[in-house]
Amino acid sequence: MKTLLNPAYVPDIATFSVIAQHEVCWEVQDNFQKQTYRNRAYVCNDRGRHMLSIPIQHVGNKQGRLNKDVKLENSYEWQRQHWRTLKTAYRTSPFFEFYEDEIAPLYEKRYDFLLDYNLLTIHTICDCLQIDMPLEKTIIYEKNPSNIYDGRFLVNPKGKLAFDQQEYNQVFSDRNEFSQNTSILDLLFNEGTNALSYLKNQKLDFLNA
Numbered sequence: 001m002k003t004l005l006n007p008a009y010v011p012d013i014a015t016f017s018v019i020a021q022h023e024v025c026w027e028v029q030d031n032f033q034k035q036t037y038r039n040r041a042y043v044c045n046d047r048g049r050h051m052l053s054i055p056i057q058h059v060g061n062k063q064g065r066l067n068k069d070v071k072l073e074n075s076y077e078w079q080r081q082h083w084r085t086l087k088t089a090y091r092t093s094p095f096f097e098f099y100e101d102e103i104a105p106l107y108e109k110r111y112d113f114l115l116d117y118n119l120l121t122i123h124t125i126c127d128c129l130q131i132d133m134p135l136e137k138t139i140i141y142e143k144n145p146s147n148i149y150d151g152r153f154l155v156n157p158k159g160k161l162a163f164d165q166q167e168y169n170q171v172f173s174d175r176n177e178f179s180q181n182t183s184i185l186d187l188l189f190n191e192g193t194n195a196l197s198y199l200k201n202q203k204l205d206f207l208n209a
Contacts, residue, residue, distance in 0.1 A: 002148050002198065003207065004138070006030065006067075006155035007118040008037035008126065013199070014163045014206065015154050016184045018124070020199035024134035027152055028115060029141040031064040032056075037155045038067065039114055041183040048176045052082050056114060070114040072174055083107035086185065093171045093193030099128050102187070104195050129196045149207050153198040160180075162206045 002023040007014060015037075032038065039054040059065065066147035072078075083104065089097040091196065106124060111117040126133040144150075154161075167178045168191055179186070187195050 002136075004145055004148050005151045006036075006038065007115060007122060008041070008155050009039055009052070009114075009118050010041045010121045011173075011185045012154070012181045012201070013165065013184055013187055014038065014161060014181050015151075016125070017149075017150055017199045017202040017204060018154070018188075018207070019122075019134065019197060020206060021095060021128070021202075022130065022149070023136075025136040025138060025148065026119070026134065027141075028068055028137045030067050032067040032070045032114075033156075035157070037157060038070075038118065040157075042179070042181075043086065043089055043183050044170050044172060044174065044176070044179050044186055045085070046172050047194045048172075049179050049182070050085065050089070051088050051204070053115075054078055054082075054114065054167065068113065068115045071112055072110075072114055072117065074110050079107040079110075090171060090189040093189040096106060096189045098192055099102070099188055100202075102128055125188065128188055129199075130193070131196065154206075164203055166198070166202065 002025055004027055005015060005018060006027050024158050039056055041052045042049050043052060052108050055076050057073045074105055102124060106121055123133045126172040160179065163181055165180055170178060170186065170190055187198065191198055
């Protein structure tokens with residue numbers, strides 16, 4: 001069955017496991033919510049789990065605003081900082097140089113809207129994995145959609161996800177414990193061409209929870 005997902009920033013492995021195994025429709029009519037994977041992602045560095053956060057422009061209106069209307073705050077050089085963090089964290093990983101030229105453009109050109117940028121990061125990763133980017137998007141917002149798996153909860157980092165993830169070798173595994181469900185970039189840089197097979201083999205029990 002098709003799965004409804006929120007476009008997140010370089011999404012986590014659970015989300016990309018869904019993309020690798022299911023047809024996907026993107027939720028683009030919902031309201032923006034703070035402190036979600038819409039504008040943050042987790043990677044691994046020498047100290048363990050590290051958060052990358054995209055700054056957004058704030059508006060005076062306290063009413064909810066659509067996610068597709070949220071603009072990036074580009075007065076702060078967050079792209080430069082994120083790319084520097086990724087290079088420092090993964091330059092010794094087996095596949096960083098293999099994918100560097102495909103990932104780097106995400107951090108070189110300025111973008112205006114968060115939703116567009118998130119979809120671009122997903123499209124870029126899909127290209128790296130050599131799978132088709134899902135193109136279907138919602139036309140209206142439905143709180144309780146029918147005839148589709150509702151995977152929109154995956155964009156919310158709060159609460160423990162029932163994701164029995166297989167471990168793989170991370171860059172700093174000699175000093176840190178395995179970090180669960182990081183950004184897809186962690187898997188890509190560490191597992192490379194094996195990443196797609198890995199994603200297809202993950203159990204998606206959380207969709208039936």
